[in-house]
Amino acid sequence: MSDATKVAAAASSRDPAVGLAAVASLRGLLESLEELQVSNAREQGWSWQQIADALRVSRQAVHKKYRRYGF
C-alpha cells in the first residue's frame, strides 16, 4: 500500500471489477464514518437540523436514516 506507483496504477485501472469494488468499499466506509459522526453529534446535543445542515442534506433524510438507531 505504501508503494505509490502500484496505487497509482490501480487507481487508473480501466478494469471495471477493480474500479467498482473500490467505489463499493468507499461507500461502505462513508456510511461508517457518517454513522460515527452523527452518533457523536447527537451525544453532544446537536439537533437533527444542525446535523442535516452540516451534512448538507434535509433534516427529514438524516432523521429518517438514523432515528431507528436510537441516537
Place this chain on the structure above:
Amino acid sequence: MFERFTGNARQAVVEAQREARERNAEAIRSEHLLAGIYAVPDTLAVTVLEAFSVDRDAVVREIDRLRPGGRPAIDPEALSTLGIDLDEVRRQAEEAFGPGALDRTRAARGDKGGWFGGHIPFERSAKKALELALREAINLEHNYIGTEHVLLGLLRTEDGAAHHVLSAHGVSLAPARVIVEELVRRRRKAG
C-alpha cells in the same frame, strides 16, 4: 394476508426470511421464497418440483450466485486502489471515538437490525408472488394457501429471480398447475 396459509406455507415464509438474512439481503426476494420452500421438508411444492425432475442442489447453488445484496463490505485492498489507507482512517476514528469505533458501526457490521430486531421487508416481487399464490388458490377453489400455491405464485411472477431459475430448470406455470390439481385431488381421495 397469512391467515389462510397452511403451517408448511407459513414455515416456508419464515425460512425465506432466514434465507434473506443469511444472505445479508436488504429484503426478502422471490428467490428467498423459493429457498424457503426447499427448507421445509415433505411439502407439496417440493413434490411438484420433483415431478419436473428439478435438481434441488443446483437450484440452491444458483440462488447463492444471485446478487448478494446488503451494504458493501469495506475492503481495505479496494480502498487502497483509491489511495485510501483504511488502517489510517481506522486509527483516526479510534483516536477520536475509542478502540474499535469504526468497526463497531452498524454500517461496518452490515447490520440491518436497528430497532426492528432484524426485521426484513418483502421486496416487490416476493410480495407479488404471495398475492398471486392467493389468486392461484382461489382459482383452484382451494380455501387455504399451501406451499404449492406459493410455488405457482413464484412461477407467475415473471420479473422475479425465482421465475428465471425455475424456468431454466424446465418448470412452467401451466403444467405445474395441472400437477398441483392432480396431487391435491389424490390427497383428498386418500383421506
